[in-house]
């Protein structure tokens with residue numbers, strides 16, 4: 001797909017042809033300072049960023065040296081300097097200025113390098129690390145450029161995002177030390193999706209950096225929980241340098257935990273579904289083994305159990321048994337699962353991966369809420385879906401219960417009016433990768449059988465990736481997928497014969513519609 005990256009690369013080739021590797025800047029012939037090792041310890045990398053194609057002007061008049069000094073006093077040891085001139089209003093002059101003024105900071109040259117001799121220019125300008133974007137460099141050139149960086153003592157920082165980038169990264173890391181960054185920004189749409197770095201995290205063979213989109217301490221914390229060694233913060237730091245210290249702290253005070261594990265797992269499965277061009281499928285309101293096993297066999301990615309007053313309330317002992325059955329079966333070959341033999345689904349799953357088990361909770365301080373938290377801490381449930389009135393307070397309570405281990409979780413926002421969209425944006429800003437949307441029916445927490453008004457779903461879909469619940473059934477699921485491309489669909493009452501019991505024929509036709 002042609003996107004801004006293609007355009008930047010094209011213009012940069014023209015400029016290089018016209019101006020040479022220094023792009024018109026008077027770069028010193030000799031490097032002025034020794035190498036300062038880049039990202040030796042876990043930490044934040046703050047960026048000198050004047051403008052960007054997605055945001056326009058950010059801080060066009062910034063003074064690079066005083067900004068770098070203020071970043072240092074915010075607790076950063078590493079600074080990224082954007083040197084691209086046309087789209088980011090950066091310059092090699094900025095890098096030369098900050099690297100000669102700040103001797104204890106380590107500097108990354110951030111640009112769209114395309115030629116080997118640009119590495120030499122980065123070295124002479126004082127860089128300690130150099131960004132190499134896997135997508136715009138073919139494998140042999142990327143390897144050569146990485147080797148050239150290392151020959152100067154600089155660290156190659158390789159940016160990956162797509163599956164095709166990973167093979168290049170793998171080859172470069174076999175040849176020597178590299179640092180990998182995953183950009184959470186989609187350069188075609190400029191949407192930020194923290195689930196992209198989450199999905200790739202465990203496939204990176206080296207130390208790692210979460211890139212882009214983090215603007216609050218909680219969002220920075222999330223990146224660390226995923227297990228990233230560094231986070232790259234641009235706009236949020238350059239625009240409000242006085243807030244940079246709290247962003248740095250948000251990252252360095254956190255630890256990798258089960259919240260991160262949960263989202264890496266969701267991310268991995270979500271990416272696989274994306275390749276199949278289908279949403280993740282969550283079947284909710286399960287109460288018995290028969291229904292749960294069928295849902296798993298038909299291809300459900302998540303199974304939901306209600307821990308709240310409801311005709312679909314789950315018995316914790318049964319949930320334990322179901323979890324044990326599913327775990328045992330996930331070790332069998334696919335052909336031995338009932339669904340793979342009798343399933344109406346045209347594309348049965350290749351491996352019998354165990355679905356993620358989710359406890360749906362409305363009141364964390366009720367007996368049922370406590371049961372769900374206990375099952376999550378025991379590893380029986382993979383995560384909690386907070387379906388109560390105040391999503392933020394709910395997430396905080398789960399944090400508290402999870403202690404330093406953390407409990408996988410996400411929130412539900414019940415969408416009744418445009419005002420509710422703001423809450424979704426707030427949660428996203430704080431690094432929540434996904435929020436599940438459900439219909440708002442006064443007096444009822446969920447399983448209402450009611451759909452969210454289409455107009456509101458449209459608005460929510462335009463603002464970011466959708467996880468969608470509310471009134472889904474075999475008759476409307478296909479049109480919902482076609483119209484809104486949700487990344488997860490959640491159905492409960494629309495698949496029942498009576499409350500608490502699934503209708504197996506309805507379930508089969510539901511999956512047939514999804515996998516079509």
Ligand SMILES: O=P(O)(O)OC[C@@H](O)[C@@H](O)c1c[nH]c2ccccc12
Pocket residue numbers: 047049082110111112159183211212213214232233234235236
């Ligand atoms: O301003 P943000 O959203 O915090 O993003 C910073 C940085 O990750 C972003 O500038 C970036 C990521 N990859 C890039 C490649 C080139 C130029 C810039 C970038």
